[in-house]
Amino acid sequence: MTEIETLRHSSAHVLATAILRIWPEAQFAAGPPVENGFYYDVDLPHRITPEDFARIEEEMRKEIKANHRFERIEVSREEALQLAGKGALAALSERNEPSLFKLDIIENIPDGEVITLYRNGDFTDLCAGPHVSHTGRIGAFKLTHVASAYYKGDERNPQLQRVYGTAFKNKTDMDAYFAMLEEAKKRDHRKLGREMELFCFDDDVGPGLPLWLPKGAVLIEELEKLAKETEFAAGYQRVRTPHIARESMYVCSGHLPYYADSMFPPMELVEEEARERKRKLSLELEIAKEERRKFELSGASSSDPGLLSEVRKRTEKLEQEIEGLGTRYYLKAMNCPHHHKLFAAVPRSYRDLPLRLAEYGTCYRYEQSGELFGLMRVRSMQMNDAHIYCTEDQFEAEFNAVNQMYLRYFEIFGIEKYLMRFSTHDPTKLGQKFVGEPELWVKTEEMVRNVLNRSGINYIEVANEAAFYGPKIDVQVWSAIGREFTIATNQVDFAVPKRFGLVYKDRDNLEKTPLCIHRAPLGTHERFIGFLIEHYAGNFPLWLAPEQVRILTIGVEEPLLDFARSIHAELRAQEVRAELDLSTDKINGKILRAEQRKVHTMLVIGKRDLESNAVSVRVHGKGNLGAKPCGEVVADILAAIRERRG
RNA sequence: GCCAGCGUAGCACAGAGGUAGUGCAAUCGAUUCGUAAUCGAUAGGUCACGGGUUCGAAUCCCGUCGCUGGCUCCA
Numbered sequence: 001m002t003e004i005e006t007l008r009h010s011s012a013h014v015l016a017t018a019i020l021r022i023w024p025e026a027q028f029a030a031g032p033p034v035e036n037g038f039y040y041d042v043d044l045p046h047r048i049t050p051e052d053f054a055r056i057e058e059e060m061r062k063e064i065k066a067n068h069r070f071e072r073i074e075v076s077r078e079e080a081l082q083l084a085g086k087g088a089l090a091a092l093s094e095r096n097e098p099s100l101f102k103l104d105i106i107e108n109i110p111d112g113e114v115i116t117l118y119r120n121g122d123f124t125d126l127c128a129g130p131h132v133s134h135t136g137r138i139g140a141f142k143l144t145h146v147a148s149a150y151y152k153g154d155e156r157n158p159q160l161q162r163v164y165g166t167a168f169k170n171k172t173d174m175d176a177y178f179a180m181l182e183e184a185k186k187r188d189h190r191k192l193g194r195e196m197e198l199f200c201f202d203d204d205v206g207p208g209l210p211l212w213l214p215k216g217a218v219l220i221e222e223l224e225k226l227a228k229e230t231e232f233a234a235g236y237q238r239v240r241t242p243h244i245a246r247e248s249m250y251v252c253s254g255h256l257p258y259y260a261d262s263m264f265p266p267m268e269l270v271e272e273e274a275r276e277r278k279r280k281l282s283l284e285l286e287i288a289k290e291e292r293r294k295f296e297l298s299g300a301s302s303s304d305p306g307l308l309s310e311v312r313k314r315t316e317k318l319e320q321e322i323e324g325l326g327t328r329y330y331l332k333a334m335n336c337p338h339h340h341k342l343f344a345a346v347p348r349s350y351r352d353l354p355l356r357l358a359e360y361g362t363c364y365r366y367e368q369s370g371e372l373f374g375l376m377r378v379r380s381m382q383m384n385d386a387h388i389y390c391t392e393d394q395f396e397a398e399f400n401a402v403n404q405m406y407l408r409y410f411e412i413f414g415i416e417k418y419l420m421r422f423s424t425h426d427p428t429k430l431g432q433k434f435v436g437e438p439e440l441w442v443k444t445e446e447m448v449r450n451v452l453n454r455s456g457i458n459y460i461e462v463a464n465e466a467a468f469y470g471p472k473i474d475v476q477v478w479s480a481i482g483r484e485f486t487i488a489t490n491q492v493d494f495a496v497p498k499r500f501g502l503v504y505k506d507r508d509n510l511e512k513t514p515l516c517i518h519r520a521p522l523g524t525h526e527r528f529i530g531f532l533i534e535h536y537a538g539n540f541p542l543w544l545a546p547e548q549v550r551i552l553t554i555g556v557e558e559p560l561l562d563f564a565r566s567i568h569a570e571l572r573a574q575e576v577r578a579e580l581d582l583s584t585d586k587i588n589g590k591i592l593r594a595e596q597r598k599v600h601t602m603l604v605i606g607k608r609d610l611e612s613n614a615v616s617v618r619v620h621g622k623g624n625l626g627a628k629p630c631g632e633v634v635a636d637i638l639a640a641i642r643e644r645r646g
Numbered sequence: 647g648c649c650a651g652c653g654u655a656g657c658a659c660a661g662a663g664g665u666a667g668u669g670c671a672a673u674c675g676a677u678u679c680g681u682a683a684u685c686g687a688u689a690g691g692u693c694a695c696g697g698g699u700u701c702g703a704a705u706c707c708c709g710u711c712g713c714u715g716g717c718u719c720c721a
Binding site: 149159372485491589 | 656677678679681682713715716717718719
């Protein structure tokens with residue numbers, strides 16, 4: 001634990017002390033330090049609200065002022081259990097109720113591990129430590145919010161009240177932290193998205209379904225342009241697929257059992273009367289299938305092939321009739337199965353591999369309402385998707401090329417703070433969360449690890465985060481208000497191509513199943529743009545800026561307006577997103593409005609410029625850069641856009 | 647989905663049982679101006695929606711929808 005984490009962890013103990021002084025019946029679970037602060041989970045009939053904070057903080061101040069020593073006490077398991085039984089843990093004294101959560105925690109401490117208590121004043125808690133020497137070391141603290149959390153993070157457990165706070169060595173550090181938070185809020189993409197007219201949501205359209213205003217659509221178009229150029233150069237081919245597919249495809253892909261809950265409920269395309277008939281036929285089919293199974297198992301099938309084919313025909317006929325009556329269609333939650341069908345649409349040879357199919361595919365996922373978050377977590381998303389079908393020999397080069405593609409993108413956008421997370425499976429969850437192919441998991445994870453190690457990319461390895469069909473690399477970034485998101489992904493799939501029966505004819509004339517790499521270096525437009533808005537605080541580089549240039553006139557005499565119009569027309573002819581401000585406002589007012597709209601380049605022209613055929617250039621955030629000849633300015637702008645410079 | 651809080655004009659907010667307010671933005675007029683706010687006027691609202699309590703509800707109660715902070719989840 002770092003110094004500041006120790007301080008914050010101690011603050012959590014002080015928080016518990018204070019809560020107990022007000023509500024002696026409070027029961028505590030865990031109170032760790034977290035990024036930027038600490039929390040303590042408390043079970044309490046009273047609903048703690050921000051109005052209670054002043055009272056709790058007052059008690060905390062008293063405890064800090066008393067400057068109690070944090071005393072470390074080693075106890076045996078029996079002593080710990082006994083104290084918890086008397087309700088003396090996370091408590092000021094013995095109580096009638098046992099310390100339930102602490103009992104549970106003690107029971108989960110492995111044998112042989114030293115059990116320690118920490119005491120400050122009359123508050124004693126089960127705790128591994130460490131702590132600061134005295135409560136007085138907590139120089140500055142503040143309770144920030146209260147939320148709810150499941151005990152041990154499990155949805156099936158009861159919810160506790162989680163009281164969050166933060167603490168620092170001194171007030172100066174804390175003031176700096178809150179000032180930084182205020183700044184961060186200003187770049188929240190939800191706020192900027194509205195102010196800059198990039199996107200919106202509407203109750204009649206639905207939660208999590210963003211609508212892109214013209215200025216936001218510009219960002220989409222520019223990103224797609226970049227992606228298409230990059231992918232073309234890397235040998236990708238573009239495809240297009242529909243937004244829906246029949247249920248049968250997701251049965252085949254294996255997605256349904258894993259993801260049905262995250263998919264929009266299917267639409268059933270069946271006429272009313274056909275529905276009843278379908279229900280009857282489905283029952284008949286179940287019976288026929290059962291008979292067929294019995295028949296096949298009995299061994300009679302081999303002695304009477306004629307009868308077998310008749311039994312088979314019956315089930316097939318029923319299946320066909322049911323299919324003909326109507327079918328369920330799902331909105332696609334992923335593009336993979338559609339792309340697999342494109343792989344299967346044409347006989348493939350080893351000469352075709354690696355085959356790289358790319359599409360900005362729109363997917364729909366029915367995320368739980370509470371999970372939605374601006375553009376970062378939505379229900380309709382446009383993925384920078386592609387699937388690379390390759391042989392095992394080609395895997396390393398292909399997978400590495402994708403990683404290199406991320407890094408190049410990050411360079412273009414100046415993204416420096418990110419974390420590459422190598423997500424692997426959890427062997428205890430094979431067959432549930434992960435396909436049950438233990439050897440293939442180990443093998444493909446080793447392949448990915450090798451690629452990463454050989455290319456010298458920094459990464460952390462995290463178990464239990466893989467996709468159901470294989471290991472992956474996720475690139476994690478943080479939003480302005482500190483939430484973590486996957487911005488890009490690169491995944492191996494050893495399972496689904498097999499399920500789809502995807503094959504290519506190899507050199508030896510044998511059919512083989514390819515490996516599939518699912519990749520989305522730019523993630524989805526929604527999340528990526530949400531991230532970019534915050535990354536740039538809305539001040540996009542020229543090539544991305546929704547309004548690249550605004551021409552502002554000083555005065556509104558006709559010759560001046562004509563001059564402005566001609567520059568405007570010239571820029572528009574070169575597809576520069578240029579606007580004109582010919583209003584009668586004073587130049588200060590025009591500049592203010594352009595700056596507020598985060599227009600990248602302002603060309604200010606007055607009488608003086610008209611005479612010298614010049615314009616004075618002002619760049620958002622950089623101020624007045626002085627006057628330059630007209631032609632030169634236009635050429636500079638075009639070059640900067642072409643080269644995707646700032 | 648769960649817990650808690652919040653929904654007042656396009657945006658930011660005030661109003662806390664008795665006729666709906668301010669600033670910015672918008673519209674109209676005037677203003678001819680050199681790098682972050684020229685002046686004035688006008689318009690804009692079933693106070694999220696539905697029910698209830700009351701002589702009377704934006705305000706109190708219940709439900710629904712949405713948003714926010716977390717939790718869970720995140721192909």
